[in-house]
Amino acid sequence: MRPAKLNLASRVSINLGLWFWFFAALLPFFWMFLISLRKPVDAFSTPPKLLAPMTLENFRHIWVEDGFWQYAINTTIVTTSTVVVSLTIACLAAYALSRYRGSLGFWLLMAAMVFRAMPHIVLLTAYRPAFFELGIWSRYETLIIVLVAINQPFTIWMLRAFFMNIPQELDEAALVDGCNRWQAFFRVIVPVMWPGIVTAGLFSFLLAYNDFIISSQLMNGDMATMTASLGSYMGQNQSLARLMHGIAGAVSITISIIVLVFVFQKQIVSGMTAGAVKG
DSSP states (O other): OOOOOOOHHHHHHHHHHHHHHHHHHHHHHHHHHHHHTSOHHHHTOSSOOTTOOOOSHHHHIIIIISOHHHHHHHHHHHHHHHHHHHHHHHHHHHHHHHHOOSHHHHHHHHHHHHHHHSOHHHHHHHHHHHHHHHTOTTSHHHHHHHHHHHHHHHHHHHHHHHHHTSOHHHHHHHHHTTOOHHHHIIIIIHHHHHHHHHHHHHHHHHHHHHOOHHHHHHOOGGGOOHHHHGGGGOSTTSOHHHHHHHHHHHHHHHHHHHHHHHHTHHHHHHHHHHHHSOO
């Protein structure tokens, strides 16, 4: 049975609603970007000066004088390591759970979901004493361990859904052709799963990249990430100039995410589609 076609009025209403939602969602980011290119006196003038001169001074100050580039390096190391470790563990665990038919797999997934649902700040009460005792406070591995632990249940659940859509006959065909389990996984299953792995990797990246609570509690000084470092630019006691530098930093973080999504948009769409259709 074919779905009923929408009449002209319905199509126009839907399109107008989508465009309204698009501009409403885009407006805060556009306004933040516009403010970052202004001087404080122009950015916070009343009424707003839409035609005020633009400058890159805020970006130059935060990246060069405030050393925001160091926080960018910290963020790159932490997010890259988190994604690599999370995907490595999640791919193996999700593949095993997708092929396991016993009840133990179900309870493992439920336990992972309960752990993922816990507030992140609660986990710090368990991690902080151990990190102090081990002497690994405010180090890269400290934050990576926690972010992987928080992110792992989500990536396992997501990748398991993708693996479930791959027929088990594909595994059996690879074994018949002479592959062992590892060869069948890496040479046959992983190439088919690549869009799903990219999608899961992007979500894992966003969790680590956007994290503020864990990063601000575990990393101090020059070891802070970009998101955590922005907290020092906000507050009632901060000058307007410093607030403008923080806005420039927030714009820099946002632009990086937008570029990443555009680069991997085809893989993301393909992965989301593959995860929604039974193969």
